[in-house]
Amino acid sequence: MLKFILKKLLMMIPMLLVISIIVFFGLQATGIDPINFMVSPEVLSANADNVEALRESLGLNDPLIVQYFRWLGNLLHGDFGYAFDGTSIASTLAVRMPYTFELAGYSLILSAVIGIGIGIISAIRQNGIIDYVGRVLAVLGQAVPQFLVGIILIQIFSIKLGWFPAANRVSPGATNQFLDAFQHLFLPVTTLTIGMVAVLMRYARNTMLDVLNSDYIKTARSKGIPEWKVYLKHGFRNAMKPVLVILMFRIPTLIGGSVVVESVFSYPGIGMTMTNAIVANDYNVVMVTTLIIAATMLICSFMVDVLNAIMDPRVRLGE
């Protein structure tokens, strides 16, 4: 098992390198010249020599490959570089990453508990009331786009009822930290959760139904064990494997892809940072945020492998 984990971990290093190469050279290929953001056009045309000196001192005239390794070396030393407005990317991320993790974490846990729970109950009580209602809601939840859910929620809860703030993560001068966080998180978390619950519910229901039709469930019943044991011990564990894969692969989408939700709620997370950077052509920030999202993807896929190995002995032995 330890060997398995180590092997999977080591395999992540070349993958990250490849991703960093794609990100770096890909963005260089867009032909954005950072000088344009530092110096105004009038100054630029008047002081061509000085600008050239600046270019030289910043290393922008070096071959791309040299620039790449310098960037990579800096990254490895924890130096993420600067945004075009001069702020340190590392310090921006230090504030915004936790916000995104909060958002992603809560919606992940909530949707896992609700989605898998309802899915499993729907499978056990197939064609029951919960199953019917759940199926209709699942279609709705998947069909309505997230930004619309967000806007509707803002309409109802912020504008009409005034229960929750419509934007930001902290209110200035809030005394009760916990309450403040809860109020700001409630609507975006709900928005993210609704979409995910729909997906997970359908998926958990279908895999559980498959498992409940398999022969070993009959074997389990033939032992005379109570039904809850048949469902939880023999059914649930086998059904959870594919569901967990889906769940884990939602994490990178949540971290990088809550872009829409973060924009709708003006929530200052990584998604917002990235969208703003893309709009502003701030490729330093785009590179780092892209890398972070790619790294979470890799970490999640690593965790999927490990979880699979823990849950299914057939994977473990194929080391």
Place this chain on the structure above:
Amino acid sequence: MDTKEIILDVKNLNTTFVSDRKEVRIVKNVSFQVKRGTALAVVGESGCGKSVTMNSIMRFLGKNAKIEADSIQYNALRDGKVTEYHLEQIKNPNGPEMRALRGPDMSMVFQDPMSSLNPVYKVGDQVAEGLIQHTGMKKKEAREKVLEMFRKLGIPDPEERIDCYPHQFSGGMKQRVVIAIAMICNPELIICDEPTTALDVTIQAQIMELLKDLQVKEGKSIVLITHNMGLVAEMADEVCVMYMGRVVEFGSLEDVFDRTSHPYTKALLRSVPVLGLADGQKLETIPGSTPNPANLKPGCEFADRCPECTAACREKDIPTFEISPGHRVRCLKYKNFPEVE
């Protein structure tokens, strides 16, 4: 016959499936008895309702199955005292009454060992589960019992194999594990649903020998569902021949094999392949195919394929006649014999 002698007495079992809001009768008025300490073989071609009959008794069918019977009586013999269970009166198929019987009283060996074991648990734990459930034994104690059972069933290296997962076992060994699961609580009645169909021939013989041994040495009662006539001849004391959800002939092995009476049984026995078939000699088959159970014509279900069919066969339901004590045939050829229910 008294309840000491008969372990399972089924009278007029009917199983109906609801599909597309239409009711399809799969098992019709099936009656049979299993004598204590003997083996009953249930034979018939695919789809004749053998498995459904047994699954109806064990109550393993889904919610779309409706089970009705005059009586499904299971007689447990404990310390010389007989306890009667009326399974047809038990409402919840997975409720406590049914569960209490599954394992310590009646158990089942399934057809396909490849899929009958849960892939994510160790085989030893899967065998021990039933034992722990019914006896409240500690894990360690149960492990000893499982080891003992593995040794009895001829699983080599039991100390090591007990901690293996199903995918590390061959088909024959997996079936031994399935048998161990069925046997671990020492049940009186073991229903084997085509236990060797998924295995290759050499392993088949081993598994059947194992089952026969259990029946003879430990006095177990076995119901063997099969379509392998060779196995029937070797294993069975009594034979129940089914066709299209009905018992067409029931009797002792000698009755059915030597004094074969129903045209279907005769045809079935003729179509058993034998080694050394002469060149150019074709294996006999039963002409035609089984009718669709959803739209049956009145009269005998076998009429269309029967060489001895008469006009009367197609008129109404055929009663069962007892042509000698314990030998019952559902065919109008024997209408001079006394009718039984």
